Amino acid sequence: MELVDEMLRGDVLSLARLITTVERDGADVPRIMKAIYPHLGKAYCVGITGPPGAGKSTVVDRLTAVIRQQGLTVGIIAADPTSPFTGGAVLGDRIRMQQHYLDEGVFIRSMATRGSHGGLPRTTGGVIKLLNAFGKDFILVETVGVGQTELDIMENVDTTVVVLVPEAGDTIQTMKAGLFEIADIFVVNKADRPGADNLVTELQMMVHLRCEESWWQVPVMATEAINNVGIEELCGQIEKHRQTLEETGRLTQRRQEQRRREFMETVERRVTDELFRLIKHDEELGQHMAMVEAGEIDPYSAADEVLRPGTLMASWSRQLAKRRPTS
Amino acid sequence: MELVDEMLRGDVLSLARLITTVERDGADVPRIMKAIYPHLGKAYCVGITGPPGAGKSTVVDRLTAVIRQQGLTVGIIAADPTSPFTGGAVLGDRIRMQQHYLDEGVFIRSMATRGSHGGLPRTTGGVIKLLNAFGKDFILVETVGVGQTELDIMENVDTTVVVLVPEAGDTIQTMKAGLFEIADIFVVNKADRPGADNLVTELQMMVHLRCEESWWQVPVMATEAINNVGIEELCGQIEKHRQTLEETGRLTQRRQEQRRREFMETVERRVTDELFRLIKHDEELGQHMAMVEAGEIDPYSAADEVLRPGTLMASWSRQLAKRRPTS
Numbered sequence: 001m002e003l004v005d006e007m008l009r010g011d012v013l014s015l016a017r018l019i020t021t022v023e024r025d026g027a028d029v030p031r032i033m034k035a036i037y038p039h040l041g042k043a044y045c046v047g048i049t050g051p052p053g054a055g056k057s058t059v060v061d062r063l064t065a066v067i068r069q070q071g072l073t074v075g076i077i078a079a080d081p082t083s084p085f086t087g088g089a090v091l092g093d094r095i096r097m098q099q100h101y102l103d104e105g106v107f108i109r110s111m112a113t114r115g116s117h118g119g120l121p122r123t124t125g126g127v128i129k130l131l132n133a134f135g136k137d138f139i140l141v142e143t144v145g146v147g148q149t150e151l152d153i154m155e156n157v158d159t160t161v162v163v164l165v166p167e168a169g170d171t172i173q174t175m176k177a178g179l180f181e182i183a184d185i186f187v188v189n190k191a192d193r194p195g196a197d198n199l200v201t202e203l204q205m206m207v208h209l210r211c212e213e214s215w216w217q218v219p220v221m222a223t224e225a226i227n228n229v230g231i232e233e234l235c236g237q238i239e240k241h242r243q244t245l246e247e248t249g250r251l252t253q254r255r256q257e258q259r260r261r262e263f264m265e266t267v268e269r270r271v272t273d274e275l276f277r278l279i280k281h282d283e284e285l286g287q288h289m290a291m292v293e294a295g296e297i298d299p300y301s302a303a304d305e306v307l308r309p310g311t312l313m314a315s316w317s318r319q320l321a322k323r324r325p326t327s
Numbered sequence: 328m329e330l331v332d333e334m335l336r337g338d339v340l341s342l343a344r345l346i347t348t349v350e351r352d353g354a355d356v357p358r359i360m361k362a363i364y365p366h367l368g369k370a371y372c373v374g375i376t377g378p379p380g381a382g383k384s385t386v387v388d389r390l391t392a393v394i395r396q397q398g399l400t401v402g403i404i405a406a407d408p409t410s411p412f413t414g415g416a417v418l419g420d421r422i423r424m425q426q427h428y429l430d431e432g433v434f435i436r437s438m439a440t441r442g443s444h445g446g447l448p449r450t451t452g453g454v455i456k457l458l459n460a461f462g463k464d465f466i467l468v469e470t471v472g473v474g475q476t477e478l479d480i481m482e483n484v485d486t487t488v489v490v491l492v493p494e495a496g497d498t499i500q501t502m503k504a505g506l507f508e509i510a511d512i513f514v515v516n517k518a519d520r521p522g523a524d525n526l527v528t529e530l531q532m533m534v535h536l537r538c539e540e541s542w543w544q545v546p547v548m549a550t551e552a553i554n555n556v557g558i559e560e561l562c563g564q565i566e567k568h569r570q571t572l573e574e575t576g577r578l579t580q581r582r583q584e585q586r587r588r589e590f591m592e593t594v595e596r597r598v599t600d601e602l603f604r605l606i607k608h609d610e611e612l613g614q615h616m617a618m619v620e621a622g623e624i625d626p627y628s629a630a631d632e633v634l635r636p637g638t639l640m641a642s643w644s645r646q647l648a649k650r651r652p653t654s
Contacts, residue, residue: 030627030630030631033625033626033627034625034627034628037625037627038625255622256620256621256622257620259619259620259622259626260616260619260620262619262626263615263616263619263626263629263630264603264606266626266627266630267602267606267630267633267634268599268602270630270634271598271599271602271634272595272598272599275594275595275598276591279591279594288590289587289590292586292587292589292590293583293584293586293587294583295582295583295586298360298361298364298365299360299586299589299590299593300357300360300361300364300593301361302590303357303590303593303594303597304357306594307594307597307598
């Protein structure tokens with residue numbers, strides 16, 4: 001694909017166009033993915049998650065500056081609807097971010113929200129791959145860690161940083177929201193606020209209590225991202241986590257699991273797409289749908305009918321056979 | 328099914344057992360659903376959603392009291408991990424709720440969180456149906472309106488009440504989280520706090536601005552649930568929304584869409600379950616999976632291979648044919 005070739009040669013506009021296609025989940029996506037797969041580079045992907053208002057985008061902003069100082073390139077995916085990267089915050093934030101907008105070594109992409117619900121697009125994983133193939137050294141994904149979809153996306157990253165602020169109740173909410181289980185590194189941001197020390201101590205105790213595994217002790221760090229306090233240390237911990245993942249073989253294992261999941265999801269998608277097209281066009285199947293809608297048959301019995309061999313199966317195989325020759 | 332029969336005769340223990348099965352998504356679920364489908368009653372389902380700390384469970388608690396006073400029965404599903412119904416809140420809350428625990432006309436069920444992530448179980452829709460078949464007049468579903476899954480569950484309810492509190496930034500967050508689009512009724516709870524009047528006015532303006540449809544004007548109500556202020560009025564608005572849905576034919580239409588969705592989801596589930604079982608047991612398919620994991624083939628090309636007619640299709644039809652005779 002020409003667009004992919006141009007992107008691989010470093011053309012930012014092509015990259016942006018490809019992202020839009022992947023984001024919209026267009027028909028070209030499998031072809032794009034096949035084309036970029038051999039070019040997936042060495043990008044390391046860091047997820048920054050936490051409740052709204054924790055200062056995640058400031059952390060991303062400051063981390064980017066540190067990584068750039070090391071001469072490495074950065075791709076930023078803001079999948080947080082309240083992020084200043086996506087345009088969700090006050091003007092001051094947006095102005096701060098502009099230093100990176102002017103830096104050629106930084107590519108910033110805010111994800112459109114899925115449907116009208118403001119949920120995270122499932123296609124974020126594909127966008128990470130595009131930035132990877134484009135040659136970025138680091139990919140930072142900013143997301144609000146709340147729903148299942150958001151947490152699923154975190155399975156595409158290598159290191160997950162959970163950002164909290166010293167406010168009452170935060171810890172309990174964090175536990176409940178499942179953030180505790182995905183955290184590789186905890187950051188207590190806005191650490192100049194009252195209660196920060198307590199939250200750090202509390203998190204350290206919690207980490208200590210549940211860390212039965214000895215390969216990685218989740219660090220709890222205090223930062224004031226807005227004042228650049230603690231950011232280099234955070235960068236150091238991310239690097240340390242990466243090394244540990246590599247040395248213990250866990251990075252390889254994680255990548256294998258990611259590929260496996262991608263395969264399963266692709267097969268699932270294609271099979272169900274095919275099915276729904278069938279249900280829409282096959283007369284007999286359409287009748288079942290109408291009966292379900294009218295409440296004349298329950299959805300489960302209708303599914304039995306539709307999946308009976310001789311009906312859907314036959315129709316399906318026939319249609320597939322029409323499209324390409326059996327090999 | 329005996330358990331279903333007993334549940335339909337009013338046995339609470341059987342109901343609880345069935346809910347557990349549905350919640351765990353056991354193999355019996357399609358059979359249970361088929362058995363209860365003809366018994367789906369006249370239950371009206373109200374979703375109570377909003378950010379954590381808005382007082383949703385207090386609203387549910389007080390609404391329940393009002394509905395009970397009308398001689399109607401209530402089923403409560405708490406799918407909010409921070410709800411006192413699920414045990415997520417302070418002791419005081421839980422004691423308050425106990426009045427309903429002792430009332431035979433109220434059935435309370437807290438949903439276990441899905442996986443380890445604390446996300447809402449997709450099976451909530453099935454649990455609503457069980458409470459419906461059991462004969463409850465009202466079903467109240469309490470959930471935190473944040474992720475996509477949570478919002479999907481709201482498609483199973485008839486009236487959605489969005490509960491907010493007068494705190495800065497809430498409105499914007501609400502917009503972003505997609506709560507604005509699903510609200511049939513807005514409640515500004517803790518209305519004795521400063522800023523409540525402003526929030527009410529702001530919401531009213533927003534409602535007014537975007538209400539192109541004239542069939543329902545989303546009301547904005549101020550409540551102090553803890554002091555029982557505004558709860559009867561809220562109940563009145565829910566009733567009014569219900570009547571409007573019925574008179575305009577929208578309730579019928581919504582129910583049709585729900586059945587349609589249920590059918591599609593059931594078919595999708597069964598087809599993919601079948602597929603994954605195949606991939607696991609079929610030698611040729613297993614080899615593809617291994618190659619994907621090792622990175623020797625990209626997931627998309629592997630999916631092409633697996634879905635080629637003559638491989639999976641053939642194997643699948645063969646297996647389906649073995650299980651039951653073709654009709």
